[in-house]
Amino acid sequence: MSRPVELSLAAAVAAAGIAAMIWWPPLKDDAPEPAAPVEEPAEELVEEPAEEPVEEPAEEPAEEPAVEPAEEPAEEPVEEPVEEEPAEPVDASGDTFSYMPPGDLIEDSGTGQTEQINYAPAMRFPMEMGQAYANSQVYMHGGYLGPGGGQCHAENYTYAWRDNFCETRGYSTPLCPAGTGHQGQDIRPATCQDDTHWAVAAESGTITSIGSYSVRLMTDEGVRYTYLHLDKDTLLVEVGDEVERGDRLGFVSNEFGNSATTIHLHFEIKMAMTTPDGLQNTVVPPYLALVESYERLLDGSETD
Numbered sequence: 001m002s003r004p005v006e007l008s009l010a011a012a013v014a015a016a017g018i019a020a021m022i023w024w025p026p027l028k029d030d031a032p033e034p035a036a037p038v039e040e041p042a043e044e045l046v047e048e049p050a051e052e053p054v055e056e057p058a059e060e061p062a063e064e065p066a067v068e069p070a071e072e073p074a075e076e077p078v079e080e081p082v083e084e085e086p087a088e089p090v091d092a093s094g095d096t097f098s099y100m101p102p103g104d105l106i107e108d109s110g111t112g113q114t115e116q117i118n119y120a121p122a123m124r125f126p127m128e129m130g131q132a133y134a135n136s137q138v139y140m141h142g143g144y145l146g147p148g149g150g151q152c153h154a155e156n157y158t159y160a161w162r163d164n165f166c167e168t169r170g171y172s173t174p175l176c177p178a179g180t181g182h183q184g185q186d187i188r189p190a191t192c193q194d195d196t197h198w199a200v201a202a203e204s205g206t207i208t209s210i211g212s213y214s215v216r217l218m219t220d221e222g223v224r225y226t227y228l229h230l231d232k233d234t235l236l237v238e239v240g241d242e243v244e245r246g247d248r249l250g251f252v253s254n255e256f257g258n259s260a261t262t263i264h265l266h267f268e269i270k271m272a273m274t275t276p277d278g279l280q281n282t283v284v285p286p287y288l289a290l291v292e293s294y295e296r297l298l299d300g301s302e303t304d
Contacts (some may be wrong), residue, residue, distance in 0.1 A: 001147075002005075004129065007024050007125055008110060009268045010102065014149075015123040017246045021028070027077045027102055040151070042102065042245065048164070050171040051213055053096055053135070056266070062279055063294075064128070065198070068189060071219065078145060081231035087145065089294075089295050089298035089299050090298060091130050091131040091298055092129060092130045092131040092190065092274065093131050093190070093237055094130075095158075095159065095294065096159070097159055097294065097298055098159045098160040098161070098162060098164045099159070099160050099161035099291055100132070100163065101114070101162050101163075101164075102114060102163050102285065102287045102288055103115075103116060103163055103166070103186040104162065104163060105136075105162070105163060105164060105167060106136055106139045106140075107163070107164060109138075109139045109145075109162075109164070109167050109168060110166050110167045110168040110176075111165050111166060111176070111177045111178055111184075112165070112166045112176075112177075113142070113165065113176055113177065113285050116256060116285045116287060117281065117288065117290040118289045118292055119269055119271065119284040119285070119286070119289055120202070120203075120223060120269055120286070120289040121289065121292065122203070123202040123203050123225075123269075123289055123293055124200065124201070124203065124245050124246055124293055124297075124302060124304065125202075125290065125293040125294045125297045125302070126187075126199055126200060126201075126202045126203050126225070126265065126267050126290075127187065127188070127197060127198065127199055127200065127252070127265065128188060128195055128198040128199075128200045128246075128248065129190050129197060130190060130294075130297045130298050131190035132186045132187050132188065132190060133156065133157050133158070133159070133187065133188040133293070134161040134162065134163075134164075134185055134186065134188075134287075134290060135161065135162045135164070135186065135188065135254050136162065136164040136167060136186060136221050137151075137261065137264050137266075138164075138166075138167065139167070139188045139264045140153075140155070140156050141153030141155060141156050142156065142262050143262070146292075151192060151262040151263065152192035155160065156192070157190075157191070157192065157216065159236075161290075161291070163185070163287040164185060164186055165181060165182055165183070165184065165185055165285045165286065165287060166178065166181040166182065166285075167182040167198070167234060168180075168181070168182060169181055169182045169183070172185045172279060173282075173283060174277060174282050175273070175275060175282065175283070175284060175285060176274060177244060183268055183283045184266045184267050184268035184283065184286060185266070185267050185268075185286050185287055186264050186265070186266055187265045187266075187267060187290070188262075188263065188264045188265075189252045189263065189264070189265070192263055193235060193263070194231070194251075194253050194254055194263050195231050195252075195253050196251065196252075196253040196298045197250075197251065197252045198248045198252075199227050199230055199248075199249050199250055199251070199252055199265055200244060200246050200247060200248055200249060200304075201217055201225075201243045201244065201245055201247045201249060202217070202245070202293075203217070203223070203245050204219065204220075204242075204243065204244045204245045205217050205225075205242075205243065206218050206220050206240065206242055206243075207237045207238065207239055207240065207241045207243060208239065209239060210235065210237070210238070210239055212232065212255075213229055213230070213232065213255040213257055214226060214227065214230075215227045215230055215235065215237065215249055215250065217243065217249075222270045222272065223269065224268075224269070224270040224271070225267070225268065225269060226266075226267070226268040226270065227250075227265060227266075227267060228265070228267075228268075229252065229254065229255050229256060229261060229263075229264060229265060229266055230250035230251060230252065230253060230255060230265075231250055231251045231252075231255055232250075232252035232255055234250055234251050235249065235250040236248050236249060236250060237249050237250070244304075245304055246304025249304065250266065267285045267286055268283050269283065269289065270282060270283045270284070271284060292303070
């Protein structure tokens, strides 16, 4: 650089310095020096701990919702059939059959055997027709100890039946409380007519005897059935004949040897029995066997 130029520059700098001194007064001694700028500490980066990988829970298989059993339709209550009482048997005339208990005798006619059983449960009713009336021939109308009136009185031909096995008589009857009795059951036929209504075999067997007014039938098992008051002149059987259950034997009548009785069948059952005196072949109460066989005849369940 040339000398004149240098001098010019120096003069310019000097002028600038004077001007500065005029415009900016000097700093006072007691003026605090401007504080040095405080450097704010640089924020340390806190190193966050590395996040441990979060183990995502293994997905458990979703529980299948429990299958509730399908509700079965509520069962409608089953109505139990009401057991109807069996209809009471009706006889051939349309009347309803009824009977008094076994051993229930007409008042003042004797002491009945109330503890009875059916001694011949398989037998057939000994009259052919399903209409008959079991009652006393002595203590009913027409009987010598009866209330008066003839044997054809309407009350003799109505229900209820009545037992008369132990009616007061002098015949040996070990199963009666008195030890004596009537020995059988009296049965009137459907109507008060002689030689009209058939008596039939209660069981299959053999005719063992025929008397002046009696017929006896013995089964292979040793049970004996006795029929009294059949008409002797019109009997269909003889001693020794084999008969089948339900076969006709003869007509119900008033036959009584040399005299007459009322029109009825006297029916007996005799078999080996243990009695108060030991084992005997004796007559037994026929009432319940007659009741049950009659009911079978009326309801149609009887088969000959």
